[in-house]
Amino acid sequence: MKVLILYSSGYGSTKEIAEKISAIFAEQKAIQTTVTSIDNVNAIDDYDGLIIGSSVRADLPLANVRDFIVRERFVLPTKKVAFFAVCLAANCDHGRDEIKKNFIMPVFSKYPEIKLVSMEAFGGKIDFDKLNPVMKNLMIKVLEKTGLPTAGSVDTRDWEFISSWAIETRQKFLGE
Secondary structure, eight states, rough: OOEEEEEEEEHHHHHHHHHHHHHHHTTTTOOEEEEEEEEOOSSOOOSSSEEEEEEEETTTTTHHHHHHHTTTTTTTGGSSSEEEEOOOTSSSSHHHHHHIIIIIHHHHTTTSSOEEEEEEEEEOEEEEGGGGHHHHHHHHHHHHHHOOOOOOEEOOOOHHHHHHHHHHHHHHHHHH
């Protein structure tokens, strides 16, 4: 089975999660994985399954991810597809549920023929010292409402949760 793991990452956190998922999938000898930025994908015909990951900005997966789904909406229903979103607020069950309900489902509800094998939301990471002043001020205003720290480096990723989701999704891809 060939699985393509695509990501769109603003600051690298989503890419790191995609690489972790790929490593877990690759533990199964029957699976070959390729990890790449969604911007580098021209065709998906050669793959049996896809895992698409996107950070969340302005309450949506990134524009290039939404564009990819629109462009491939006729091919995606013929593949096993999983989706994950990355957002600092997805650091607990309630946060993950909110991200799935408000940010992932609205995108895929437009294309009911695309049946997701699995979807999840994971916490993200941000380093305030590396943000430009405009983005830094925006993120501070957003995070003040959540109670998350608004300075330094904030990492809300739960690697055990990510790993368990990857194992479960791998089993679904294999039909176990």
